[in-house]
Amino acid sequence: MPALSPDLRKALFSLPPKEKDQLLARLVAQDAVLVEQLSFRLLEGDDALEQRRHRLRQQVDDPVRGYHQTPNDLLHIVRQLQQRLSYHTKITDDLQGEIELTVRLLGNVFRHQPEATGRLHGPTQPLLQHLARRTHEVLRQAHKLHEDYHVELQPAINEVLGQLYQSAAAPLARELGVPVKW
Numbered sequence: 566m567p568a569l570s571p572d573l574r575k576a577l578f579s580l581p582p583k584e585k586d587q588l589l590a591r592l593v594a595q596d597a598v599l600v601e602q603l604s605f606r607l608l609e610g611d612d613a614l615e616q617r618r619h620r621l622r623q624q625v626d627d628p629v630r631g632y633h634q635t636p637n638d639l640l641h642i643v644r645q646l647q648q649r650l651s652y653h654t655k656i657t658d659d660l661q662g663e664i665e666l667t668v669r670l671l672g673n674v675f676r677h678q679p680e681a682t683g684r685l686h687g688p689t690q691p692l693l694q695h696l697a698r699r700t701h702e703v704l705r706q707a708h709k710l711h712e713d714y715h716v717e718l719q720p721a722i723n724e725v726l727g728q729l730y731q732s733a734a735a736p737l738a739r740e741l742g743v744p745v746k747w
Contacts, residue, residue, distance in 0.1 A: 636692040675728035685733035693734035
């Protein structure tokens with residue numbers, strides 16, 4: 566993005582307030598992510614973050630249950646859900662929520678899809694690689710949080726790590742250096 570020249574910047578700041586407000590509104594409207602960030606920050610109430618987390622929790626719980634035609638179908642769903650979680654963090658700056666929900670998603674996949682995570686062979690390899698990488702990534706993200714959050718996250722993360730090492734993704738996790746216990 567090009568920087569404003571000092572002369573243009575000075576002229577812009579000297580505009581009448583009404584004209585500046587109109588320009589600001591036009592510029593903000595051009596960026597959909599910024600519009601949603603501002604809506605979250607300025608318009609939604611105090612419990613908005615918890616409501617967003619609740620909706621995402623429902624989305625994380627539902628689609629991974631049941632029958633999937635192929636492991637690639639399940640992988641596609643997991644990737645879509647992970648994109649929603651990342652977008653949630655982009656809008657709300659809720660890294661803790663993304664970590665909690667990612668751990669929940671991984672746990673749901675291991676718990677509800679043992680046939681897709683039980684054998685490492687051609688069709689399941691992309692799914693298992695993704696699960697091992699996501700586990701590695703969520704641990705890296707969790708280390709960024711304050712230590713008080715580690716106490717809250719530790720049981721769920723250790724459960725996912727146990728499921729990971731009981732699944733066919735264990736060799737892939739070892740290769741990435743994912744610990745057995747957190």
